[in-house]
Amino acid sequence: MKRLLLLCIILSCVACGSDPIPKPKAMLRLDYPEPKYKGVDIRLPFTFEKNELADPITKIKLDGVNNIYAVDIEYPKLKGTVYLTYKKVKENNLTNLLRDAQNLTQKHTMKADEIEGDIYENPKKKVFGMFYEVGGNAASQSQFYVTDSINHFLVGSLYFYAKPNYDSIYPAAVYLKNDIKHIMETIEWKE
Known part of the structure; x- marks a missing residue:
């Protein structure tokens, strides 16, 4: 009996280690290439620059009667x-x-979870609008509109091909948010 008690004491001393320490939260690390922008001047009433990471623009829908154009980047x-x-x-x-x-x-x-809006103004190019960043599991994480208030109006939205899970798409959403802002900043209207 004494041997069994001694064995239990020894095993409990050896089996016990230091208290577990929780690990810090990890973030998914995705490295995207440094953006390289190239001018886009196609059959539209405006020009802009897009990231070369995006595919060449092949989806353009024109409705000349109503002056509506749709472009997919x-x-x-x-x-x-x-x-x-x-x-x-x-x-x-x-x-x-x-x-x-x-x-x-x-x-x-x-x-x-939140929607933040930033005013955008470029009086020199006559481009005025808003940029919206949408936080949380919404279908679109970034949206914008710009206009010259006289002739032109452009709306843009970012959508992913996956079910919205903000934690998973966050790195790509941040990368593309910067691309969208660059599109806004480089828009020039054709008169």
């Missing part, structure tokens, strides 16, 4: 697309275009 390696929609400003429709663009962003409030 696809990033297959990031599994995302930036959708651009251009509409001609006509007599008294600027208010409706602005309301529609803002409502498009507000539709994400059900799933979004």
